[in-house]
Amino acid sequence: MKNLAVFQLARVCGVIGALVGVACATEARAEEATGIIVGKVVDAVSKLPVPDVVVTATAPELVGEQTVVTRVDGTYRIPQVPPGTYTLLFETELYRPLRRTEVRKLAGQELRVDVLLEKESPSDEREGCYFLVSDVTSAGMSTELFPELISSVLTQRPAMGRQAMRTLDGFLVLASNMVETRRGSTLLGTAPWENEYLLDGLSTRDAVTGFNALPLSLELLQDATVFTHGIRARYGRATGVVVEQSSISGSNEYSGTAFAEWVPGVLAERGPVKSRAGERPSRHSVFNQGAFGATLRGGLIKDHLWFFMGVVPALTRVERTPEEHAGGGRSFIDHRQVQALGRLTYLFNYDHDLSLMAVTAPSTSRWQDIDSTQQEVDRETSRVALDYRGAFFEKKLLVDAHAAWMSQSVMPLRPPREHREDEERLSACGASYDDAHLGCAAHDQATNRYQASVAAAYSGDFSGGSHLLRAGVEVERLVHDWERGGQEATSRLQTHAGFASAYLQDTWSPSDWLTFNAGLRYDTQSVGGRIHGGDATSHLLSPRLGVTMASTGWDQLRIFGNYARYHGRVPLGLLRPHPSTERGVTNVRLDSSLTPPSTTEFVTGLEFAADSDTSVSVFHARRMRTTGLVLSQDTERGAPVLVNPGRGLGANLPAPRSRHDSVTLEVDRNFNDNWSMLLAYTWSRLQGATLEEQRGVLNRPHVLKLSGTRGFFHRDWRWGASVGLSYLGIAGAHGEGSEKRRPWLHNVDARLAVRYNVERRQDIEFHLDVLNVFDSQADDSLTSGREVAVLPASQTPRQVRLGARYAF
Numbered sequence: 001m002k003n004l005a006v007f008q009l010a011r012v013c014g015v016i017g018a019l020v021g022v023a024c025a026t027e028a029r030a031e032e033a034t035g036i037i038v039g040k041v042v043d044a045v046s047k048l049p050v051p052d053v054v055v056t057a058t059a060p061e062l063v064g065e066q067t068v069v070t071r072v073d074g075t076y077r078i079p080q081v082p083p084g085t086y087t088l089l090f091e092t093e094l095y096r097p098l099r100r101t102e103v104r105k106l107a108g109q110e111l112r113v114d115v116l117l118e119k120e121s122p123s124d125e126r127e128g129c130y131f132l133v134s135d136v137t138s139a140g141m142s143t144e145l146f147p148e149l150i151s152s153v154l155t156q157r158p159a160m161g162r163q164a165m166r167t168l169d170g171f172l173v174l175a176s177n178m179v180e181t182r183r184g185s186t187l188l189g190t191a192p193w194e195n196e197y198l199l200d201g202l203s204t205r206d207a208v209t210g211f212n213a214l215p216l217s218l219e220l221l222q223d224a225t226v227f228t229h230g231i232r233a234r235y236g237r238a239t240g241v242v243v244e245q246s247s248i249s250g251s252n253e254y255s256g257t258a259f260a261e262w263v264p265g266v267l268a269e270r271g272p273v274k275s276r277a278g279e280r281p282s283r284h285s286v287f288n289q290g291a292f293g294a295t296l297r298g299g300l301i302k303d304h305l306w307f308f309m310g311v312v313p314a315l316t317r318v319e320r321t322p323e324e325h326a327g328g329g330r331s332f333i334d335h336r337q338v339q340a341l342g343r344l345t346y347l348f349n350y351d352h353d354l355s356l357m358a359v360t361a362p363s364t365s366r367w368q369d370i371d372s373t374q375q376e377v378d379r380e381t382s383r384v385a386l387d388y389r390g391a392f393f394e395k396k397l398l399v400d401a402h403a404a405w406m407s408q409s410v411m412p413l414r415p416p417r418e419h420r421e422d423e424e425r426l427s428a429c430g431a432s433y434d435d436a437h438l439g440c441a442a443h444d445q446a447t448n449r450y451q452a453s454v455a456a457a458y459s460g461d462f463s464g465g466s467h468l469l470r471a472g473v474e475v476e477r478l479v480h481d482w483e484r485g486g487q488e489a490t491s492r493l494q495t496h497a498g499f500a501s502a503y504l505q506d507t508w509s510p511s512d513w514l515t516f517n518a519g520l521r522y523d524t525q526s527v528g529g530r531i532h533g534g535d536a537t538s539h540l541l542s543p544r545l546g547v548t549m550a551s552t553g554w555d556q557l558r559i560f561g562n563y564a565r566y567h568g569r570v571p572l573g574l575l576r577p578h579p580s581t582e583r584g585v586t587n588v589r590l591d592s593s594l595t596p597p598s599t600t601e602f603v604t605g606l607e608f609a610a611d612s613d614t615s616v617s618v619f620h621a622r623r624m625r626t627t628g629l630v631l632s633q634d635t636e637r638g639a640p641v642l643v644n645p646g647r648g649l650g651a652n653l654p655a656p657r658s659r660h661d662s663v664t665l666e667v668d669r670n671f672n673d674n675w676s677m678l679l680a681y682t683w684s685r686l687q688g689a690t691l692e693e694q695r696g697v698l699n700r701p702h703v704l705k706l707s708g709t710r711g712f713f714h715r716d717w718r719w720g721a722s723v724g725l726s727y728l729g730i731a732g733a734h735g736e737g738s739e740k741r742r743p744w745l746h747n748v749d750a751r752l753a754v755r756y757n758v759e760r761r762q763d764i765e766f767h768l769d770v771l772n773v774f775d776s777q778a779d780d781s782l783t784s785g786r787e788v789a790v791l792p793a794s795q796t797p798r799q800v801r802l803g804a805r806y807a808f
Contacts, residue, residue, distance in 0.1 A: 019734075036459060036468065037078040037103075037111045041070050044106035048657065049074025051115070055091040059084040070657040074755075075512070077466075079395040079459055080351070083223060083246050090115055098691040112137065114556075137468075137507050137515045139546025139562040139665075140230015140603060141619055143175040145223060152767040165291035166261070167215040168224055168245060174228045176666045176680035176705065178241070179730065181698055181790050184211050187228055187241050188684045189623055189660030191697050191790050193595070194240030194568055200247055200357065200385060201235070201402045202451045207478050207497060208573040212243075213408055214361060215380050217312040219259060219295055220341045222246045229621045230562035233503040233519025233544045234455070234470055239568040239599045244443060245359060250306025250345050254298035255761075261803040262290035265319065266643040269775050269797035286799060287332065306345040313338045314389035351391040358384045363539060376413040382406065398457045409446040415573040423627075445482035451475070466509035470519075474501040480572050495572050505544070516544035517562070525596055527570045533585045536594035540567045558607040567627075568597045574629065574642055576651045589634060589641040593648040597625040613670040620663050625693065658689035660697070674711035680704075698790045702744075724751040730792050732778070745792055748773045762808045769801040 037057065041050045053070040059079050070076045086103040095117040103113060145168065172178050172185035179185065184192035193210025196203060206213035227235060227242040235242040265287040295310035319334040339361045347353040362380040385404035392399065455472035476499040483493070505519035521542040528535035546562035574586045605619025627644055630653060634641045646655025663682035669677045682703045686694065707726035716718065726749045732742030753767040775798040 037081050037113060039113040039115065041074045041075055041076065041115050041117060043117045050092060050095065050117055053090050056089045057081065057086050059086045076388060077459065078146045080391045082400050088790045095119055104472060120511065126712040137509065137548060138230065139517045139548045139560040139607065140175060141228050141497070143226045143228070143272065145171060145174060145226065157266050164289045165217045165312055167217055167222060168243070169215045169295045172243065174227055175228050177228065177662055177682040177703065178226070179698055179700065179703060179792055181792055186790065187699055188662055188682060188700065189686060189697055190240040190705065192637045193571055194238060196235065196238030196242045198244045201400065201453060202385065202404045204406065206408070207447055207449065207480060208571060210569065210571045213384060214359070216247070217339050219257065219312055220247060220291060220339065222248045229601065229619065230546055231564060232517060233505040233521040233542065234472055236501055236503070236521050236523055236542060237499065237569050239566045239597055240792045247341060247343065248295070248297065248308050249343055249355070250299060250308045252299040252302055254584060255808060256294065256296040258294045258803060259803070259805040260290065260292035261801055263799050263801045264288065271354055282320050282322040285797065286318050287319040290314065291318045304347050308343045311340040311343070323591045331368040333367040335363065337361065351395065354388050355387040371447060378411045379409065381408050396460055400455045401453070402453045406449045407447070411444050445480065447478060447480045449476065449478040465508055468507040470505040471505055475499065493531050493577070495529045495532065495575050497525070497572060502522045511551055515548040517544070519544040525568055525570065528590050532575055533589045534592065536590045536592055538595040540595065540701050542567055542614065556609040560605055562603045566599050566601065570594065570596050570629065574631065586639045589639055589642060591643045591649040594642060595627055595644055598627055599625045600626055613758045617666045618664065620661070623660045625656040625658045630692065631774070654690060656693060658693045659687045661685050674713070675708070677708045679706050696790065700731050704729040719756045721754045743778055745795065746776050747795060765805045767803045770798045771801065772796055773798065
């Protein structure tokens with residue numbers, strides 16, 4: 001166990017080496033989730049459609065190029081487009097050629113690019129004039145995250161616990177009404193465990209805690225999309241947001257990065273005095289924290305065999321200094337982690353390809369208990385996935401298939417039994433948000449998950465308009481094993497869960513300005529085991545219906561409305577053996593009619609783009625809780641039972657009737673002199689919630705986000721610099737028994753980056769981040785005895801992060 005991290009690192013390197021070593025005999029795939037690019041070409045003066053325009057799409061991720069021709073009505077459609085950064089070229093006689101660069105296409109996105117062509121001499125090409133990029137078919141709200149946006153707009157604060165590397169989880173707050181909490185980022189009115197996380201099309205959500213089981217470093221991700229409202233039928237098993245991530249794939253061109261980030265403790269402020277059960281009052285401060293690594297991608301056989309590999313080690317040491325009156329000496333909380341990912345891609349031809357990906361993330365945490373007893377917990381998450389993508393019938397039918405196996409394990413090294421008192425359970429592992437669920441003093445536990453999905457998309461013109469039909473089937477089986485320690489011998493327990501889903505979705509556009517989104521999703525979930533008195537099986541339908549009206553041209557207006565029913569999962573953590581004062585430890589029973597939590601959502605809003613540099617959006621969302629989960633006491637058997645309040649065995653409990661309303665305003669503006677600004681304000685209100693419901697969701701009436709960046713560039717563009725500043729303000733919570741709210745939480749972060757172009761396609765960057773510039777430390781607790789379960793993240797003391805990055 002002591003050498004686990006070294007052993008795992010060696011094994012990781014072996015896995016990646018094996019992947020590259022068998023490259024010549026392996027078949028793999030480039031990208032896991034394709035979509036389409038659609039649009040319309042019109043005359044810049046007459047505003048009439050321009051037919052027979054040759055539209056050519058090129059990208060490093062694309063084999064060759066995609067070419068289509070506009071129809072009589074000026075519209076075009078480019079199918080089977082993998083995620084990537086595209087260049088679109090529009091050419092026809094009597095018009096100036098127009099080239100649009102840096103068009104970002106995310107996984108599964110239906111992207112619209114409308115252009116205006118000028119009737120002038122075609123002696124040269126225009127760069128970026130008269131264009132508009134938007135997903136006008138969507139009847140909801142989503143936020144696209146890609147590396148350039150993440151590095152320039154907002155910085156992730158290093159957590160005081162185990163998370164040293166920069167992961168996507170810390171940047172979900174870029175979505176306007178998302179807030180970082182002490183248990184992870186979540187949507188206002190929901191809890192972090194309600195979110196769904198997808199990696200290359202399949203879930204990485206922890207079956208026990210509901211959180212992201214595989215939060216990959218940003219260096220291993222290509223892009224991501226956060227779907228917050230109006231989520232379509234192909235996404236399910238979540239009552240919060242859906243986070244869709246795409247890992248990096250290879251390409252024909254060789255490229256790579258080397259990077260390092262460090263938070264020196266000497267430049268960090270000490271945290272406030274805190275005390276938890278089993279701990280002396282003490283101050284926690286970062287002693288040292290950092291991450292480094294490298295990535296490499298390229299082609300082994302041009303247009304046929306690609307590869308990507310990356311490794312990111314990270315380490316954290318937190319100093320814990322007890323108060324003088326509490327006694328004891330200084331101690332440390334240490335965490336070591338490694339992430340490694342390898343991918344091989346084989347392209348049979350332009351229409352068919354296959355991909356093999358392997359990732360592993362071992363970690364080790366060490367700390368001392370109140371009696372100076374050394375504790376250690378080893379964790380490991382591994383995943384192997386195989387994906388296929390194909391196109392049939394002249395690319396009108398697109399097929400994606402995925403299969404994966406994922407394993408999670410927790411292996412604590414614990415002291416003798418007499419040292420493991422109940423009050424010490426909360427002192428573990430540096431206060432990471434999942435410690436309360438996993439229990440750092442818990443016994444060994446392991447989860448094995450088997451997943452598969454098949455999805456098809458068909459696009460065509462019929463029944464009075466253009467249609468994009470999507471259908472898919474998903475299956476998943478997982479088994480969770482854990483040890484239970486009681487007054488007698490330790491026993492091995494097992495809980496299992498199975499899922500099966502099917503969906504049908506249609507995006508119908510009877511005209512350029514009107515789109516209907518209709519979908520129906522079916523989910524069945526079986527959870528339980530012999531120790532829980534059998535299985536609870538549910539069968540659920542989730543209808544989705546949306547409508548979008550959008551104008552095309554220089555000024556774009558999108559008005560949308562959406563209705564959706566969402567069903568979540570039953571976290572297996574609720575089925576852990578329950579402590580009982582009379583019977584020691586008892587198993588949790590299941591109501592045979594138990595169903596997962598569910599919500600109903602209504603969304604209306606509009607988005608206006610005055611030009612290519614300014615967009616304004618405002619929308620209202622209402623979410624109503626229709627089904628909940630609660631642990632009740634079975635008086636006859638003297639054991640806890642998991643029920644739905646107001647139904648079945650929970651019929652005597654009040655059914656959930658909470659309603660959460662939110663109104664969000666967002667303004668995004670890019671100025672001509674390299675200025676950019678983002679403003680987001682959300683007002684929200686929770687009504688009709690019981691005290692337990694209030695404690696189970698994030699409830700804040702006001703959230704304000706403001707960020708801005710300024711770029712500076714030399715005339716020859718060899719070097720440049722950028723300065724960024726971001727502000728976050730969150731209204732305080734109500735004090736229990738009082739209408740008075742606690743003070744607002746305020747946080748300001750700053751960033752300075754300098755980049756130098758060494759030579760063509762070689763850049764080096766140095767950056768400096770100052771996090772929590774004014775060292776704000778507001779207390780958002782309601783009482784000293786009981787706290788709301790979901791609170792905004794604790795304000796990390798002021799820290800300075802230094803970083804360097806080399807890209808070629």
